[in-house]
Amino acid sequence: MKSNFHKKEYKKRQIVLSHSISLRGKNFPYSIDESGKVTEHYDPKYYSDFIDPSIDRVIIPIVLINEGWLHPDPISGRFTNWTGKEYSKPDENSLRQNWRTYRHWSTYSDEQIKSCITLCKELCDRFNIPKKSIGHNVILDHVERYKGITCRSNYSQTYTDLSPSFDFHYFQKELKK
Known part of the structure; x- marks a missing residue:
């Protein structure tokens, strides 16, 4: 499947963290696998059809x-x-927490989170995006106006990414370093 990015540049003001079970479609500039490997x-500087045309x-x-x-x-x-x-991991590696009608969540690896922090810092520097994060995964009114790092679940209740197993506290602490 081919990527659906548009080769037109716009000033960026936000990084949106998300998750996917596969790389199908690749309608995103970056992915990070469980080993922490970042793929561009x-x-x-371009954009794709990801959330909504007015935001993307x-x-x-x-x-x-x-x-x-x-x-x-x-x-x-x-x-x-x-x-x-x-599920590819042992049962004890899932997080049990009720959220958005589900109870069990796959975990994010430490390597993924560390790579995500590094990539976010680099992108914030490159695109002059503030190194700050909303720090949670619930809906936020007017999130599209926020300048910094969000996750897709901040936009709509239909999204479950990032899940409760993402360590937002650690992410925010390391982002400030």
């Missing part, structure tokens, strides 16, 4: 590869992700 899919031009999406919400299988005792595939 296109130059972030001024944001830089970063996608962490993550299985998202998990469903417990009562027969096997294991978890499956939203596609029905068995």
Whole structure:
């Protein structure tokens, strides 16, 4: 599948953190896998169809590869992700917290979070975006006006990324260093 980025430049004011189970579509400039490897899919000075046309031009999406919400299988005792595939990590590596009608969440690796912090700092410097984060994953009125780092779930209740397993406290602390 090809990327859907638009080769037109706009001043960026926000980084939007998100997650995806795969790289299908690649409608984002960056992805970070569980090992912390950062991949650039296109130059972030351009934009793609990511959230909404009125917002996409001024944001830089970063996608962490993550299985998202998990469903417990009562027969096997294991978890499956939203596609029905068995969760790739042991049961004890899922976070149990009720949020947006789900209870179990795949975790983000320490390497992912560290790479995300490094990439965010670099992008903030390059695009003159303030090194500050909303610091939570719930909806925020007028989030599109915010200058700094947000996550997709700040935009709409339909999004579950970033999930409760993302360590926002650690992220904010390290971002300030």
